[in-house]
Amino acid sequence: MNLRVEIMMPSSFLKMEAELRNAAVDRLIAASLSDGKPAREATLDRWRAIGTQQSLPEVELRAPKQPG
Structure with a gap:
């Protein structure tokens, strides 16, 4: 017997x-x-893109500077 439980939120x-x-992302x-x-x-670009339903802008990722 299969019992399916749905929780309505x-x-x-x-x-x-x-x-x-979204905050975690x-x-x-x-x-x-x-x-x-x-x-x-x-983060601002991401929120603007979500607000206007456009694709997310590409972000250039840079490696952290090495000490020394």
């Missing part, structure tokens, strides 16, 4: 889940860039 929970997922973008300013710019 209010739309506000689904929206909050999507916002948290933004933090990963920021962590992958070595300088804070490009990270902020990449």
Whole structure:
């Protein structure tokens, strides 16, 4: 016997889940860039792209500077 259980979540929970997922992606973008300013710019570009339903801009990733 197969028993299927569906949990109905209010739309506000689904929206909050999507916002948290986007925030996590933004933090990963920021962590992958070595300088804070490009990270902020990449995050802003990403939010603008989501807001206008355009494709995400390509971001040039630079390797962190090696000490010494």
